[in-house]
Amino acid sequence: MDELTIIGGGCAGLGLAAALSEAVEHLDGDALLLEGRPHYGYDRTWCYWDLEEHPYRRLERFHWRRWKVRYQGREVVQASERYRYALLPSGLYYRETLSRINALAKIHVERGCEVQGYAREGKGWRIDTNRGHRHSKVLVEARGTFAERGDRRGLLQHFVGQYLHLSEPILDPGVATLMDFDVDQSRGIHFIYMLPLTHDSAYVADTYFGHAAMEREVYRSNIRAWLRERYGVTRCDTDGEEFGAIPMSCGYSRRRLGRGGFAVGGAGGAIKASSGYAFCAIQRQIGNWLNDIRRNQCWCVPPPPRARGLEWLDRIFLSYMYQHPGRMPAVFTRLFETCEPDALVRFLSDRPTAADVAQVIRAAPPLGMTLAALRGLPCWVG
Numbered sequence: 001m002d003e004l005t006i007i008g009g010g011c012a013g014l015g016l017a018a019a020l021s022e023a024v025e026h027l028d029g030d031a032l033l034l035e036g037r038p039h040y041g042y043d044r045t046w047c048y049w050d051l052e053e054h055p056y057r058r059l060e061r062f063h064w065r066r067w068k069v070r071y072q073g074r075e076v077v078q079a080s081e082r083y084r085y086a087l088l089p090s091g092l093y094y095r096e097t098l099s100r101i102n103a104l105a106k107i108h109v110e111r112g113c114e115v116q117g118y119a120r121e122g123k124g125w126r127i128d129t130n131r132g133h134r135h136s137k138v139l140v141e142a143r144g145t146f147a148e149r150g151d152r153r154g155l156l157q158h159f160v161g162q163y164l165h166l167s168e169p170i171l172d173p174g175v176a177t178l179m180d181f182d183v184d185q186s187r188g189i190h191f192i193y194m195l196p197l198t199h200d201s202a203y204v205a206d207t208y209f210g211h212a213a214m215e216r217e218v219y220r221s222n223i224r225a226w227l228r229e230r231y232g233v234t235r236c237d238t239d240g241e242e243f244g245a246i247p248m249s250c251g252y253s254r255r256r257l258g259r260g261g262f263a264v265g266g267a268g269g270a271i272k273a274s275s276g277y278a279f280c281a282i283q284r285q286i287g288n289w290l291n292d293i294r295r296n297q298c299w300c301v302p303p304p305p306r307a308r309g310l311e312w313l314d315r316i317f318l319s320y321m322y323q324h325p326g327r328m329p330a331v332f333t334r335l336f337e338t339c340e341p342d343a344l345v346r347f348l349s350d351r352p353t354a355a356d357v358a359q360v361i362r363a364a365p366p367l368g369m370t371l372a373a374l375r376g377l378p379c380w381v382g
């Protein structure tokens, strides 16, 4: 029987396995990471504000100190001396974590191994895979959004992001476009996200907060139309593409899977419901969990990825978004316009001070948010 089995080798599973190097003394036996993919590629781009330390900061490849939001022809440009918006390519993260794991004799990665189910059996877990059964004392569920997370609302952040090479050097690589709402709003909350990498290359994502993903061609043609309208670009080459459909639900629960079973990452509620950001929360959750394990000298429940109060505010915001999708472009724009940039960045990154929270609450529509909070109260208490 293995001591520990991690199911899913994505951001959280790999990060946890790599971090186990610092906690290897707590592993009595071997650890196994089961990953369904046979090979790792560059399947997603992680962006976040760089206000927290984590072990992979040196893998960040692009940074922006200025960002903007656009709505009804008006651009709100914000800047920070203190924090940068950072881009970290997943391919580099996979390579780095795998090389750290390979250096640890006690931890083994099995790729192409699809987990079909698991259940308590005897003093541990029985795990059924496409390659037979495994037994493990401790099990960690790290299959991202695969696990059921009690999504009551059913909103989804769905997008196609493309790496594009333009024929003309017309971009300002100093300013990231976080949300351009001057696009068709008839199919849900819709915006373009554009990170200029150089004067003639960019990562551009066509993003919706809506109920169901669409044919990829829809997003692609939206990106083309936006580039044409905003920059007059008629020709560009696609260097890469990614797709995401992230449930916008707050998933953290202290519920264990059963004795000796835990969930981390997306499966452990690390994805911020209102924004889809998770990378920093995942690194934070892993770091804090290993500290708890060291301190308690046993496998204990992973800590929440963010403070409960913040999760509660997120739920109110999400509830408002669900009820008033048409108002959201104005709400987001106002947040960026009226909050001090560093305060908003700390809030969005789950590290706000009390004064930051007060600023954000003041910028939000007071009556609508209060009603959203009251309406949602029965679901959130308990």
Ligand SMILES: Cc1cc2nc3c(=O)[nH]c(=O)nc-3n(C[C@H](O)[C@H](O)[C@H](O)COP(=O)(O)OP(=O)(O)OC[C@H]3O[C@@H](n4cnc5c(N)ncnc54)[C@H](O)[C@@H]3O)c2cc1C
Residues within 6 Å of the ligand: 007, 008, 009, 010, 011, 012, 013, 034, 035, 036, 037, 043, 044, 045, 046, 047, 048, 113, 114, 115, 116, 142, 143, 144, 145, 146, 242, 243, 244, 245, 246, 264, 265, 266, 267, 271, 276, 277, 278, 279, 280, 282
């Ligand atoms: C395209 C995209 C872009 C994103 N961009 C950002 C961003 O900019 N910033 C940010 O903070 N967050 C972003 N996110 C959200 C979040 O950071 C990621 O989803 C993150 O990868 C979640 O980590 P995870 O480990 O929980 O899940 P994942 O990284 O999805 O890992 C789950 C792993 O489980 C494996 N798996 C699934 N089923 C099985 C099975 N049956 N058996 C074995 N293995 C299995 C999968 O192959 C995968 O490797 C993005 C998400 C996507 C999809």
